[in-house]
Amino acid sequence: MAEKETCKAKDCEREVFAKRYCRKHFRLWKRGEMPKPEYKICTTEKCRKPRFHGSLCEEHYNTARGKGAAAEKPAETPAEKPAEAPPAA
Numbered sequence: 001m002a003e004k005e006t007c008k009a010k011d012c013e014r015e016v017f018a019k020r021y022c023r024k025h026f027r028l029w030k031r032g033e034m035p036k037p038e039y040k041i042c043t044t045e046k047c048r049k050p051r052f053h054g055s056l057c058e059e060h061y062n063t064a065r066g067k068g069a070a071a072e073k074p075a076e077t078p079a080e081k082p083a084e085a086p087p088a089a
Contacts, residue, residue, distance in 0.1 A: 009034070 007014045007022035014022030021029055028034050032050075042049050042057035049057035056064060 005016040005020070006012070007016060007025055008020040009022070009025040012022060012025060014024065017023040018026045019029060021034075025034060040051045040055075041047070042051055042060055043055040044057070044060045047057055047060060049059065052058035053061045
């Protein structure tokens with residue numbers, strides 16, 4: 001019978017659960033707390049948030065799709081000029 005694979009984390013002998021990690025280390029890996037996290041980050045300059053859709057984080061994705069904070073504000077329209085009253089006679 002083949003031996004079960006053990007966790008690839010240093011000094012861990014637990015059985016593999018996913019991504020060659022045991023349950024404990026897999027949970028840490030998902031949170032980005034293991035060395036060399038494999039989650040990708042947003043491609044917007046200086047943004048370190050995890051990707052949400054495509055190559056953008058949720059904030060930048062919503063902004064690109066017109067659903068961000070700017071889209072919540074109504075568009076400013078020029079104020080209508082009040083109709084000029086005819087001069088009094």
